[in-house]
Amino acid sequence: MIRMRLKEILDNKGISITELHERTGISKNTISLMVNNKSKGIQYDTLNKILNATNVGISDLLEEVTDLYAMHVKSIENDYTPLKSHECRPFRYQIWADLESGGEPELIYDFTFSVLYFKVNSKNEKSYLHITFDDYKPEHTNHDLSIKFNPNENKIALNVMAYLIVTDLLWNMDFANKETPSLAYVNWEGFERGSIFGLSINVPISYADPEDLSWENFKKGKVGNNKKIANFAYLKFKYPDIEDIHFDKETGETAIFFHFN
Known part of the structure; x- marks a missing residue:
């Protein structure tokens, strides 16, 4: 276009x-x-x-430019009570995507994974997110979307999923006495029967208020101090084809907009 x-x-x-x-x-x-x-x-x-x-x-x-797509996650009845150190808990999310220029969002993936939280040390806390896909279901019916949003083929889609999941967890959960992690490790194991077995994505964490979430505010240095989120500025640095990000106050969802060839 x-x-x-x-x-x-x-x-x-x-x-x-x-x-x-x-x-x-x-x-x-x-x-x-x-x-x-x-x-x-x-x-x-x-x-x-x-x-x-x-x-x-x-x-x-x-x-x-190539078509602009949006991706966001929906939490499905997840338990966000605080995790204790070394506690492991299952979570379920749905990945939705759509073409920004028009059309209704489509359900792409429905999956569960386990979240293991642990403290590395008192000064540099980290969370470990272990993605297992116990109930992994590809839900898409649109052939074009099924190709574009296949994480095995597109690293941007895989990274966007990781950052959206980490942000949802951080916004909704106090990990341990309100001490939120400074870094998340997302391990994707078992996706598409292990074709990317063991792939790990490190997600740095930063402060930002949900209502301030946009590239313009990132560039202006407008950040808050009441919530931690995935560092989307770092994600955009890695993938320039990612164009925008915003938080929807009505739905409580974060969406990332990016281009696919």
Whole structure:
């Protein structure tokens, strides 16, 4: 699909939406839709006005990108009472995904795993998440999604799953006397009959308030101190195709948006 880089261009040149409106005569609402890539189309005359006003070429303004998908997890009747050190407990989650441009979210995976919590030492606490897939069920019916969201084939999908699960656990559970871990180890064993047996993902932890959760706030350094979450800034550093993240206050769910080829 075609994506406009108007937001990046305006930010780099220090041009506001109001200033671009004054330079081009294009309505602020139309410019806002283009800045957020929500416009359903653009006329040649409008495109030409923007190019002249920003002094960029068409290859700078427009780029072809792969489809943008969203992934989030749903907790299924999990027990979030505090875990004691070396206690192991089963959890169940569903992985949902959808194409950001439209369509209803689809259930991709339904699985259970065990969470083992232990203290490494008094200064550097860590949690260990052991993924076993005792009741692993691929639930997708969409063939396209079944390929794109197969963690055996796509490392981005696998890492996103790990970060979403860790964040849900951290937001909902006091691990030991309100001392939350500083690092999580996610071991994926048994997925697709062991084709990635023993793969481990280290998930660093950072502070952030749920309502502050967005890339813009990460870049601005806007973080809170009442909750710990998976460090999504580190995830984005590893995978530039991850575009955005946000917390839905109504559902209490975190979603990650990323591109697939």
